[in-house]
Amino acid sequence: xxxxxxxxxxxxxxxxxxxxxxxxxxxxxxxxxxxxxxxxxxxxxxxxxxxxxxxxxxxxxxxxxxxxxxxxxxxxxxxxxxxxxxxxxxxxxxxxxxxxxxxxxxxxxxxx
Amino acid sequence: xxxxxxxxxxxxxxxxxxxxxxxxxxxxxxxxxxxxxxxxxxxxxxxxxxxxxxxxxxxxxxxxxxxxxxxxxxxxxxxxxxxxxxxxxxxxxxxxxxxxxxxxxxxxxxxxxx
Numbered sequence: 001x002x003x004x005x006x007x008x009x010x011x012x013x014x015x016x017x018x019x020x021x022x023x024x025x026x027x028x029x030x031x032x033x034x035x036x037x038x039x040x041x042x043x044x045x046x047x048x049x050x051x052x053x054x055x056x057x058x059x060x061x062x063x064x065x066x067x068x069x070x071x072x073x074x075x076x077x078x079x080x081x082x083x084x085x086x087x088x089x090x091x092x093x094x095x096x097x098x099x100x101x102x103x104x105x106x107x108x109x110x111x112x
Numbered sequence: 113x114x115x116x117x118x119x120x121x122x123x124x125x126x127x128x129x130x131x132x133x134x135x136x137x138x139x140x141x142x143x144x145x146x147x148x149x150x151x152x153x154x155x156x157x158x159x160x161x162x163x164x165x166x167x168x169x170x171x172x173x174x175x176x177x178x179x180x181x182x183x184x185x186x187x188x189x190x191x192x193x194x195x196x197x198x199x200x201x202x203x204x205x206x207x208x209x210x211x212x213x214x215x216x217x218x219x220x221x222x223x224x225x226x
């Protein structure tokens with residue numbers, strides 16, 4: 001079964017608004033990563049947060065991790081039409097040696 | 113930054129033929145490469161983990177004789193879909209890691225089997 005489950009499955013917002021996407025997982029992790037995928041393309045790594053970290057920032061991205069709740073959130077601030085894509089969370093389980101387990105993904109649409 | 117290429121980007125073949133997909137790490141040595149399959153509007157499903165110089169480790173439910181993986185060097189892994197059938201049509205994506213946590217993904221290969 002999927003390790004990561006994103007919520008919501010689809011999100012549509014206006015340009016300039018913030019987008020918040022959530023991911024929950026089931027078992028102990030080494031780290032959690034967020035990826036972006038434009039339609040029909042490969043994945044782009046956005047950010048990695050380790051199990052001993054609670055928050056990380058990268059430009060307009062902010063990721064949080066709550067290991068007690070086994071959940072993570074990805075916040076994109078001041079969204080742009082170019083942010084339209086699918087976003088996936090992926091976990092590396094403890095002892096899993098880089099192996100990623102992906103969630104189902106969230107489709108984000110940013111209306112200009 | 114680390115770049116991973118895949119070739120071809122798109123292939124259409126007849127049922128029963130075999131198709132080879134290459135995955136290359138262009139500016140780093142990849143101790144491990146991964147092969148994923150993705151159906152439309154779905155997540156990536158890991159097919160196998162490939163380590164240079166050793167046999168690939170396949171995920172449960174993935175036929176190793178159907179999907180042959182060769183990792184001949186630290187910069188190249190190949191996936192061969194043998195005797196392809198229409199149900200093998202999918203988007204195949206590889207990734208490579210130099211040994212720490214981050215994976216770098218290729219742009220994917222769209223396989224269509226007629």
